[in-house]
Amino acid sequence: MPLTLTSLGCASALPTRDTYFTAHVLNIRGRLFLLDCGEGTQLRLRQLGISMGSIEHVFITHLHGDHVFGLLGMLSTMHMLNRKHPLYIHAPAGLEKLIAFYFAFLGEREPSFTIIHEKVETDGLSLILETDTADVYAFPLNHSIPAYGYLFREKPVRKSYPRAVAYCTDTAPRPEIPVWIKGVDLLFHEATFLEQDTVAAAKYLHSTARQAAQTALSAGAGQLILGHFSSRYKETPAFLAEAREIFPNTELSTEGRTFSVPRSFIPTEAE
Amino acid sequence: MPLTLTSLGCASALPTRDTYFTAHVLNIRGRLFLLDCGEGTQLRLRQLGISMGSIEHVFITHLHGDHVFGLLGMLSTMHMLNRKHPLYIHAPAGLEKLIAFYFAFLGEREPSFTIIHEKVETDGLSLILETDTADVYAFPLNHSIPAYGYLFREKPVRKSYPRAVAYCTDTAPRPEIPVWIKGVDLLFHEATFLEQDTVAAAKYLHSTARQAAQTALSAGAGQLILGHFSSRYKETPAFLAEAREIFPNTELSTEGRTFSVPRSFIPTEAE
Numbered sequence: 116m117p118l119t120l121t122s123l124g125c126a127s128a129l130p131t132r133d134t135y136f137t138a139h140v141l142n143i144r145g146r147l148f149l150l151d152c153g154e155g156t157q158l159r160l161r162q163l164g165i166s167m168g169s170i171e172h173v174f175i176t177h178l179h180g181d182h183v184f185g186l187l188g189m190l191s192t193m194h195m196l197n198r199k200h201p202l203y204i205h206a207p208a209g210l211e212k213l214i215a216f217y218f219a220f221l222g223e224r225e226p227s228f229t230i231i232h233e234k235v236e237t238d239g240l241s242l243i244l245e246t247d248t249a250d251v252y253a254f255p256l257n258h259s260i261p262a263y264g265y266l267f268r269e270k271p272v273r274k275s276y277p278r279a280v281a282y283c284t285d286t287a288p289r290p291e292i293p294v295w296i297k298g299v300d301l302l303f304h305e306a307t308f309l310e311q312d313t314v315a316a317a318k319y320l321h322s323t324a325r326q327a328a329q330t331a332l333s334a335g336a337g338q339l340i341l342g343h344f345s346s347r348y349k350e351t352p353a354f355l356a357e358a359r360e361i362f363p364n365t366e367l368s369t370e371g372r373t374f375s376v377p378r379s380f381i382p383t384e385a386e
Numbered sequence: 387m388p389l390t391l392t393s394l395g396c397a398s399a400l401p402t403r404d405t406y407f408t409a410h411v412l413n414i415r416g417r418l419f420l421l422d423c424g425e426g427t428q429l430r431l432r433q434l435g436i437s438m439g440s441i442e443h444v445f446i447t448h449l450h451g452d453h454v455f456g457l458l459g460m461l462s463t464m465h466m467l468n469r470k471h472p473l474y475i476h477a478p479a480g481l482e483k484l485i486a487f488y489f490a491f492l493g494e495r496e497p498s499f500t501i502i503h504e505k506v507e508t509d510g511l512s513l514i515l516e517t518d519t520a521d522v523y524a525f526p527l528n529h530s531i532p533a534y535g536y537l538f539r540e541k542p543v544r545k546s547y548p549r550a551v552a553y554c555t556d557t558a559p560r561p562e563i564p565v566w567i568k569g570v571d572l573l574f575h576e577a578t579f580l581e582q583d584t585v586a587a588a589k590y591l592h593s594t595a596r597q598a599a600q601t602a603l604s605a606g607a608g609q610l611i612l613g614h615f616s617s618r619y620k621e622t623p624a625f626l627a628e629a630r631e632i633f634p635n636t637e638l639s640t641e642g643r644t645f646s647v648p649r650s651f652i653p654t655e656a657e
Contacts, residue, residue: 128462128463129463129466129467130432131432132432132433132435133433135429153459154425154426154428154455154456154458154459155425155426157401157425158401158406158425161401161403162403162404164403178491180458180459180491181459181462184455184458184459184462185425187425187455187458188425188451188452188455191399191451191452191455192399192400195399195400196400212487212491213491216483216484216487219483220449220451220483
């Protein structure tokens, strides 16, 4: 009964020679959720052998190009593959312009499937979706445009504890975030900058690796994975070192890595 | 004094695990021209170490998504890199919708550079641009929407013959094409299908490898390079074999390959 988070990329607004835009695929017991969709996401799905047809829900954190430009190509490809089942795109207000542009591009043709924009807008932790394997919550982040983090709580199964994953990008620190995501097993958090560039991080409403680690610590998270690294840094080990000073169980969410949250079994009376 | 054509990708509308959308960079004595801009093009430029800042002219053959969706991300990145010099996008009518969408996305911000859409519309071979190193012509192709091929004729330099490159995609065969591009040193031509799928090629207004080779032969081209392969074929050697039966000097324009047209020196009287 897997719960895994696979990284399609860890670049921020400017990709590098070896990175792709930050996006992830969350697999909760066979249900795939796509988290953000920057340019090239459909190529990354194909390269990693992840079936586009298995994705029913896309969650967009915010409407900066590096998180959404891949939607156009992905919708086109789904149409060309004659997709029939609907696609739900959970995203802040404003995504309609992109979807309208996609339809304008199609001209007189109708896509083979229904595209539903579920508008995300909330001041606090808010249930936005129930599926058979997970409840999904949105919560506001702290960025230069409206941005939302997502919290996935696995539906309980017999004899094991439910698992939870939180996805936070792009954002500067915000005191409520660790409260909203308290106890998550796996936290993806942007670390666009290192602490040496705290001023830039504050200016652009991003986080440093240290701040991401602080959020993970305050939330009592199980594991922290970092991504969305600025291209100004040539190497990423510094992010790891900086975060691990505060939160030892940190990894880097680099291209193609998959992180698992194993099941924890509830002890029976005999145990 | 190089004249080279570098392939960024050879996929057609549906990319595969190992391919990227068809696009090329033509370098004529230091001037870079980008030919088409499907999703991921900016990533490919970065991966191949090709400077985006050195590109002043983009030539779009037609407005199918796999040839244009990369413009949004590329324009965004150019703006973030604080580009100052203008970008000319030579493209059929309709590109304005994409540029308008890009501006809508930017909101109140102005891009740091001017974006000029030079509309391409012609019934025959037509000079559309003169630069210091080349004259550029457009000519109509034979596709399901308005599509244009491009012909680049090097400006003469002392003591050597000018060189010429033609770029033909997407297109079914058309008798005038070999006339318009007569004598080109290097011809890029789409070969979406193999001859066994001639019916599909005709239906979707594409070419087979054999047809591309026939065009090259009729045009008296120097070298033919093929690309824009349909994802239905798992291997590409069949394209080569099929084309070489008609036109031996054929290569495949696969990811990252660069093709050169060496200078030919004009013999002096003493010779």
